[in-house]
């Protein structure tokens with residue numbers, strides 16, 4: 179099975195390069211790696227600068243019970259695209275040979291990272307419920323360096339309005355710490371909102 183990605187990670191990498199974020203301190207963190215298609219792109223980019231990618235996922239497609247349009251859960255969508263394959267096996271195959279990936283197979287709400295770890299870029303595309311988006315932000319933001327950025331996929335996507343609610347609240351609550359806000363279009367009619375830290 180081909181390691182798909184559903185974001186358009188090239189746009190994220192262009193955003194990083196345009197701001198030369200890769201020259202800042204720290205690594206990349208991705209919450210929601212799925213089949214690893216995006217992780218591979220981030221890691222291929224990061225290795226050129228001796229950076230790592232921390233990839234967090236439960237690799238359990240059924241776990242996200244966020245209900246979208248037509249009553250279908252996110253988990254059911256992930257299962258359908260996997261066509262019976264194991265998510266973790268597809269991910270492992272896709273990422274094989276990239277030794278700068280740190281895979282954390284866990285619920286993002288249960289993850290704690292070393293206090294000294296720093297990131298120049300974080301990407302949130304895990305569980306699409308408000309409390310998860312908030313908790314994923316809380317995991318990354320304190321470890322994000324100044325001028326680094328965090329992106330939220332599905333910021334605008336009719337299926338999962340809780341992402342918009344969560345991100346709008348995060349922006350309102352942290353406006354003093356945010357230097358720049360950029361919305362970029364991804365695949366389909368879905369956007370990613372990026373917050374650059376002051």
Ligand SMILES: C[S@@+](CC[C@H](N)C(=O)[O-])C[C@H]1O[C@@H](n2cnc3c(N)ncnc32)[C@H](O)[C@@H]1O
Nearest residue numbers: 183184185210212235236242285286303304305
């Ligand atoms: C939309 S998919 C990610 C797609 C990926 N960014 C791409 O474009 O290929 C969301 C992923 O988040 C994972 N996920 C859902 N809830 C999670 C949680 N609580 N902790 C960690 N991962 C979670 C799912 O297993 C799924 O792989």
